Amino acid sequence: MKDRYQAILADLDGTVNRGRSLIPGADAAYNSLSARGIRWLFLSNNATSLPSDLALRITDLGMSVSADQVVTSASALMYTLSRDYRDARVMVIGELRLIEGIEAAGIRVVQDPSRVDIVLVSRDTGFTFEKLRKAHVAIQNGALFWATNMDATFPVPNGLEPGSGAIAAAVAAVAGRPPDRVFGKPSPDIAEIAMRTLDLPKSSCLVVGDRMETDVLFAKNAGIDSALVLTGVTSRADLHKYSFSPDYVLDSISEITTLFD
Numbered sequence: 001m002k003d004r005y006q007a008i009l010a011d012l013d014g015t016v017n018r019g020r021s022l023i024p025g026a027d028a029a030y031n032s033l034s035a036r037g038i039r040w041l042f043l044s045n046n047a048t049s050l051p052s053d054l055a056l057r058i059t060d061l062g063m064s065v066s067a068d069q070v071v072t073s074a075s076a077l078m079y080t081l082s083r084d085y086r087d088a089r090v091m092v093i094g095e096l097r098l099i100e101g102i103e104a105a106g107i108r109v110v111q112d113p114s115r116v117d118i119v120l121v122s123r124d125t126g127f128t129f130e131k132l133r134k135a136h137v138a139i140q141n142g143a144l145f146w147a148t149n150m151d152a153t154f155p156v157p158n159g160l161e162p163g164s165g166a167i168a169a170a171v172a173a174v175a176g177r178p179p180d181r182v183f184g185k186p187s188p189d190i191a192e193i194a195m196r197t198l199d200l201p202k203s204s205c206l207v208v209g210d211r212m213e214t215d216v217l218f219a220k221n222a223g224i225d226s227a228l229v230l231t232g233v234t235s236r237a238d239l240h241k242y243s244f245s246p247d248y249v250l251d252s253i254s255e256i257t258t259l260f261d
Contacts, residue, residue, distance in 0.1 A: 023252055041198065047184070051068075071194055073190065075190070093120065093167060098122055135174075
């Protein structure tokens with residue numbers, strides 16, 4: 001495999017880190033392969049932080065990562081807004097950093113349901129009935145319904161917390177339909193940005209992640225090889241539940257170097 005892959009597209013939460021701790025051996029694998037010329041991008045469905053925030057967080061944990069090495073569902077969202085929806089008025093159910101990023105891109109964020117073109121739903125620890133009501137009214141009035149990702153849970157050091165998908169499901173229930181568009185994995189939107197950044201063919205890349213229904217399915221949808229690690233959501237016993245499979249199964253990202261020996 002050592003001559004086949006030139007870049008690793010690695011998930012973060014549950015794959016490289018869990019909360020404020022690195023997965024044991026992740027830094028050694030990163031440093032070893034980087035020294036051998038293997039390039040790394042980190043692909044995250046996390047839209048509560050901007051790529052620069054996530055890069056700093058991982059760097060602080062002991063892996064030197066730059067902002068241009070991180071691509072998130074928010075990256076794909078902002079790329080689409082900037083390219084195709086510059087004049088859209090967006091209602092955001094999400095954390096402050098996501099709102100700040102959208103506004104910094106020159107997109108108008110509004111709260112009046114009668115003036116909304118797009119309802120964007122993400123992970124929001126301040127989610128309330130009033131936010132749900134306003135989103136419902138806006139969608140009834142004809143607004144598009146977008147979600148950054150559909151992850152039902154989010155890994156934290158002591159287990160799992162509700163994720164963007166849980167909130168999107170609440171909005172979908174009152175809207176009577178699923179989101180019109182989802183930007184995070186398993187949607188291939190992030191792959192477009194990753195391939196443009198790396199300027200490599202998909203056959204030279206390997207997706208590494210801990211979730212079958214997001215990371216591995218994303219790789220399948222994008223036409224990229226994948227490795228599942230068992231340090232996050234999916235266990236080895238879960239594999240039979242899926243109609244698709246990863247190309248490799250590793251106990252941890254620390255074992256990724258074995259594919260290059």
